[in-house]
Amino acid sequence: MDFYKPSSLPDLFEIISRLEGRKYFLAGGSDINxxxxxxxxxxxxxxxxNHLDELRGVRDDGDQIVIGALTSYHxxxxxxxxxxxxxxxSEALRYFASPPLQNMATIGGNxxxxxxxxxxxxxxxxxxxxxxMMSKSKLRIIPLNGFYTGYKQFxxxxxxxxxxxxxxxxxxxxxxxxxxxxxxxxxxxxAKLSLAGLKKMSGxxxxxxxxxxxxxxxxxxxxxxxxxxxxxxxxxxLDWQEIESLLSKEITPITDLRSDSEYRYxxxxxxxxxxxxx
Amino acid sequence: xxxxxxxxxxxxxxxxxxMRRLIDVIREDLGYTGTKESCGExxxxxxxILLDGFPVTSxxxxxxxxxxxxxxxxxxxxxxxxxxxxxxxxxxxxxxQCGFCFPGFFVSSYHYLLNDGEPNLEKIKYALSGxxxxxxxxxxxxxxxLLACDRIKKQV
Numbered sequence: 001m002d003f004y005k006p007s008s009l010p011d012l013f014e015i016i017s018r019l020e021g022r023k024y025f026l027a028g029g030s031d032i033n034x035x036x037x038x039x040x041x042x043x044x045x046x047x048x049x050n051h052l053d054e055l056r057g058v059r060d061d062g063d064q065i066v067i068g069a070l071t072s073y074h075x076x077x078x079x080x081x082x083x084x085x086x087x088x089x090s091e092a093l094r095y096f097a098s099p100p101l102q103n104m105a106t107i108g109g110n111x112x113x114x115x116x117x118x119x120x121x122x123x124x125x126x127x128x129x130x131x132x133m134m135s136k137s138k139l140r141i142i143p144l145n146g147f148y149t150g151y152k153q154f155x156x157x158x159x160x161x162x163x164x165x166x167x168x169x170x171x172x173x174x175x176x177x178x179x180x181x182x183x184x185x186x187x188x189x190x191a192k193l194s195l196a197g198l199k200k201m202s203g204x205x206x207x208x209x210x211x212x213x214x215x216x217x218x219x220x221x222x223x224x225x226x227x228x229x230x231x232x233x234x235x236x237x238l239d240w241q242e243i244e245s246l247l248s249k250e251i252t253p254i255t256d257l258r259s260d261s262e263y264r265y266x267x268x269x270x271x272x273x274x275x276x277x278x
Numbered sequence: 279x280x281x282x283x284x285x286x287x288x289x290x291x292x293x294x295x296x297m298r299r300l301i302d303v304i305r306e307d308l309g310y311t312g313t314k315e316s317c318g319e320x321x322x323x324x325x326x327i328l329l330d331g332f333p334v335t336s337x338x339x340x341x342x343x344x345x346x347x348x349x350x351x352x353x354x355x356x357x358x359x360x361x362x363x364x365x366x367x368x369x370x371x372x373x374x375q376c377g378f379c380f381p382g383f384f385v386s387s388y389h390y391l392l393n394d395g396e397p398n399l400e401k402i403k404y405a406l407s408g409x410x411x412x413x414x415x416x417x418x419x420x421x422x423x424l425l426a427c428d429r430i431k432k433q434v
Contacts (some may be wrong), residue, residue, distance in 0.1 A: 003279075003296050005342065026340065033299070033338040034319050046297060048342050074332070098408030099386070101320055103332040104339065 002045040009052055013136035016047060017159040025049050025161065027070055028104040030097075031113040055108070055163060058082055066132070067165040069108025073097065076107065085169045088177040089123055092196075095181065096120065108162045111144075114152040114219065121220035122196035122212035123179060127171045134163035141166065148219035175200050178275040181214070182267055184258070191215045192259040195271040204235045206276070213268055216251040225250045226272065235277065244269060283344040286310070286354035296342035301325045303341050304351060312352040312381045323409035326382040327351050333389050333408070352381035355388045363429060364388060367422040375413035383409045387423050397427035 004019075006012035016023070023045045024032055035041045049055065049070065056070040058079040065081055076082060076093055083090045096119045097105060110118050111131070121144075129144045136159060144165075148154050156162070178197040183189030194214035200207040209230045211223040225246045230238070253264035282291040285308060292307060304310050304327065313336060316324040320338040327336045328350040329343070355361040364387055367373075374380050383406065390405040402423050403416075411419065 001297060003342075005279075005296070026342070029340055029343060030320055030335075030338045033340065036297075037318055048296065050343065051345070094404075098323070099405060100323060100326055100333045100335045100408040101338075103329075103334050 001043055004045065004047045006047065006049070006052070009054055010136075012047065012049065012052065012161070013134070013159070016161065017136050019045055019047070020158050021045075023047060023158075025109070025112065027106040027109040028072060030101050030105040031109060031115075049161070050106075061166075063169055065167045065169060067107055067167070069111075069162045069164055070106045071108075073102035073105050073107070074099075077102065086127065086167060086172055088172065088179060089127070089167075092123055092179045092181075093120070107165055111147075111165070112154075112156070112162055114148060114154055116151070116217055116219055117190050117215040118220065119181060119191060119194065119214060122194055122214045124165065124167070125212035125220060125222055126177075126196045126198045126210040127167050128210075129171075130166040131162055132164040132166060133157075133160045135160045139163075145222055148221060151218040153219070172198060175208075176278075178278070180271050180274075182271075190258060193253070193264045193268055193271075195268060195275070197272075197275045199275070206230050206233055206235060209276070211272065211275075213251060216253050216264060216268055218252065223247070223250050223272075230276065238276070240273070243272070247272070279342070281341050281345050283347050283349060285344075285349040286351060292341075294341040296340060298341045299337060300327075300339035300341055300344055301336040303344070304336060304349070310351045310353050312356075314378055314381055316378065321410070322379065323382040323386065324379050326385045326409065328355070328385060328389060331389075333386050335408070350385075352384050355385060360391055360426075360430065361388060364391060364422070364426045367426040367429070368419070371418045371422040371425065373414065373418040373422040375411075379409060379411045379413075383411065383419060387419075387426070390423065391426055391430065395427050395430055397424045397431070399424065402427075 004015050006015050026032055026046050026048045027050050055068045057068050058081050059066040060081055073093055073096055110120055124144050130141050131144055133140045175198040181194040182192045191214050193216050197211045199209040209227055211226055229246055247269055253261040255261045279296045281294045301315055304313050313327055314324040315337055316322045318337045320335040325336045326333050330347050386406050386409050402420055
């Protein structure tokens with residue numbers, strides 16, 4: 001396992017532009033070390049980045065909040081900026097992992113690990129968050145929705161790094177927000193499933209709705225078919241059988257040690273109902 | 279790779295594989311065996327240490343994470359005034375059974391006592407939510423910390 005410790009951000013981009021094969025970035029360590037222990041990662045090069053402080057911190061940037069990729073969950077939870085503009089995200093983050101892991105795990109690492117059960121991804125998906133992808137000569141801003149293309153597959157070139165996550169300060173203004181994580185206990189639990197949502201209502205009419213589920217697909221994405229069906233409909237006139245059949249096309253819940261597929265499917269439907277009718 | 283840090287108020291500089299697990303450096307290279315390993319995956323909290331004052335699970339950190347940092351383990355914290363008071367409280371409420379998880383509980387509790395210290399059960403539960411005990415149930419552990427919070431308040 002070759003190990004690299006770049007001396008600076010430009011040095012990092014030099015190093016990764018030479019490493020064309022698969023490699024891993026080491027930030028907080030909380031995901032990668034489990035994979036090393038379980039021999040999922042054995043010989044690929046590791047590039048340490050946790051000391052590159054310019055990639056850390058929650059920054060106020062006009063209409064946007066820019067979250068450096070190395071920002072820990074602890075720093076996100078205690079960010080006054082996030083609490084002011086996206087309070088539902090701050091509150092949800094408190095129950096991710098556990099306090100010791102919140103002190104280590106980073107937002108960029110969580111997204112780059114690409115786990116379908118990652119807690120934060122459904123929340124960022126409904127917030128229309130964007131990613132700042134950085135490389136030696138290029139910078140591109142891409143929507144998180146669409147970043148994942150398959151199980152642990154994503155739109156990231158070999159010479160790129162997730163530099164920051166960008167959220168609009170107005171991401172939730174005028175919207176009702178929703179987040180539920182279903183697990184065996186409150187802390188330190190990997191979700192059986194989770195649902196994040198934002199909706200804008202005009203009386204009984206659903207003007208706009210965004211839904212994203214965790215742990216129900218091979219990769220995190222929005223529930224586009226359900227969103228399309230619900231948009232501009234009157235709440236009391238919804239055909240829940242239709243929604244149920246759309247949901248069966250939209251999610252592919254698995255049976256594993258945490259739960260079975262029928263339970264996940266049914267609870268997901270219940271949560272959607274709870275949010276839409278609330 | 280040369281890695282330098284401060285552990286239990288002592289400066290150390292070691293030639294290490296940067297990917298070596300920090301828990302192994304602490305236990306095997308430096309002999310602080312108070313830090314325990316149970317799950318090895320960050321779930322149980324037995325290996326909790328303070329890194330720059332914050333609780334972290336040392337089984338999921340690498341030697342490189344310690345570079346330039348300050349580490350405190352249960353051994354050192356147990357000798358501080360607040361540490362001794364906390365141990366007395368654990369003693370009085372019979373909070374400890376087999377004891378394997380306890381250095382981790384002790385480090386998390388110490389951090390709570392130092393940084394918050396309010397005798398509030400909900401907050402204490404949250405602060406200890408990264409530590410798992412399979413013998414006692416948690417009630418007596420929480421009682422001990424509540425007791426310690428009260429005692430420290432009375433001292434001030």
